[in-house]
Amino acid sequence: MEWIDGQPIYRQLRDLVIQRVMDGSFPEGEAIPSVRQVATDYRINHLTVGKAYQELVEMGLLEKRRGLGMFVATGARSSLTNEEQQRFLDEELPAFVARIRMLGLEMEEVMEKIMKTQGNLNADHH
Numbered sequence: 001m002e003w004i005d006g007q008p009i010y011r012q013l014r015d016l017v018i019q020r021v022m023d024g025s026f027p028e029g030e031a032i033p034s035v036r037q038v039a040t041d042y043r044i045n046h047l048t049v050g051k052a053y054q055e056l057v058e059m060g061l062l063e064k065r066r067g068l069g070m071f072v073a074t075g076a077r078s079s080l081t082n083e084e085q086q087r088f089l090d091e092e093l094p095a096f097v098a099r100i101r102m103l104g105l106e107m108e109e110v111m112e113k114i115m116k117t118q119g120n121l122n123a124d125h126h
Helices: 009-022 035-042 046-058 076-102 107-124
Strands: 062-065 069-072
Touching (some): 009 046, 009 076, 035 046, 046 062
Antiparallel strands (some): 062 069
16 A cells, blocks of 8 residues: 555544445444554554544444444445445536636537447346
8 A cells, every 4th residue: 555645544544444445345334444453464554543443333324332342334336325425516617617617618519428438348247
C-alpha cells in the first residue's frame, strides 16, 4: 500500500476498507483483518487503524463484536452504493456536463458515444 502524502493515513485506510466492501472483497457479515494485523501488515500505528475502523463503525459500515473483532455490517454495501450513486449525481455528473460545455461538445454527440459504449459493455457481459 502506497500512502499519499498530505492526506491522513487513517482516512486513506478508511477509504480502502470502503472500496473493499464495495467491490465485494470484504463481504457483509464477514470479519475484516484485526487492528493489530493491519497495523503490522502496513507498518502503521494501531491507533491510526483504530481511528479508521471507529469512523467506519460510526458510518454504520462495520460492527464490533466483543471478543471476535470487526465485521462488515449487514446492508453496508447497498448503503455505500446508494451514497456513491448520490455523490456521482450531485458532484461528478455536474462537473462532467460543465466539462462537455467548456469543450464545446454537442450533448447529443456525447450521449451517442455513451450509448455506444453502453452497448459494447452489455455485449461483453453475454
